[in-house]
Amino acid sequence: MPYSIFLDIDGVLLPHPPLTSQTCTLCTLPLLGSRANTTLESSPYPVCESCCLKNEIGFEDHFTFPKRCLEALNRLLFTLQPHNLILSSTWRCDSSALDNIIQQFSEFKTNNTNILSSIEDIPLTTNKEYHYIRQQEIHAYVKDQNLNYDDIVIIDDDESCWTDEMFKPVLGERCVKCDSQKGLEMSTVVEFIERINKS
Numbered sequence: 001m002p003y004s005i006f007l008d009i010d011g012v013l014l015p016h017p018p019l020t021s022q023t024c025t026l027c028t029l030p031l032l033g034s035r036a037n038t039t040l041e042s043s044p045y046p047v048c049e050s051c052c053l054k055n056e057i058g059f060e061d062h063f064t065f066p067k068r069c070l071e072a073l074n075r076l077l078f079t080l081q082p083h084n085l086i087l088s089s090t091w092r093c094d095s096s097a098l099d100n101i102i103q104q105f106s107e108f109k110t111n112n113t114n115i116l117s118s119i120e121d122i123p124l125t126t127n128k129e130y131h132y133i134r135q136q137e138i139h140a141y142v143k144d145q146n147l148n149y150d151d152i153v154i155i156d157d158d159e160s161c162w163t164d165e166m167f168k169p170v171l172g173e174r175c176v177k178c179d180s181q182k183g184l185e186m187s188t189v190v191e192f193i194e195r196i197n198k199s
């Protein structure tokens, strides 16, 4: 299938839990008992002691994507083999942010087939001048490019993508719905793939 995947970043690859969060940003387990070491100096996000000790991903700054989110994206891309990847995040308006994404993809390591590390650029974006409602930004791109609704996949945490009344009937079912505080999860990816395989 010639899928076109619209990728958001904040709340998808970069979860943003509240500072009062009771779960670890990286592994999502509760910050209880021995997991109560809740911060890294360089990050406002709570991280459990276990993840601090493992130091798996190098949580150097506020913009490092947790490996579990990248693993979930890698699975989705491997399974769907999209024709196009389109950046729909506001990160599209900042070339250094795009470089950051590509850099993190290039450093991604997995025991599975690595799709992310082979992505050298994301040249396609939704309109950089038009910021309104995410669903409408995406729909404008779909119409401009004359894409088939059934070939669209939207990875986002913005509820407008599945609640906006105007476009819900045509694109609501095409969403991989992310919880902003957890980001893209493997379970969500697996459920989505099962659903579209049945339809």
Ligand SMILES: [Mg+2]
Pocket: 008, 009, 010, 011, 012, 156, 157, 158
């Ligand atoms: Mg977002």
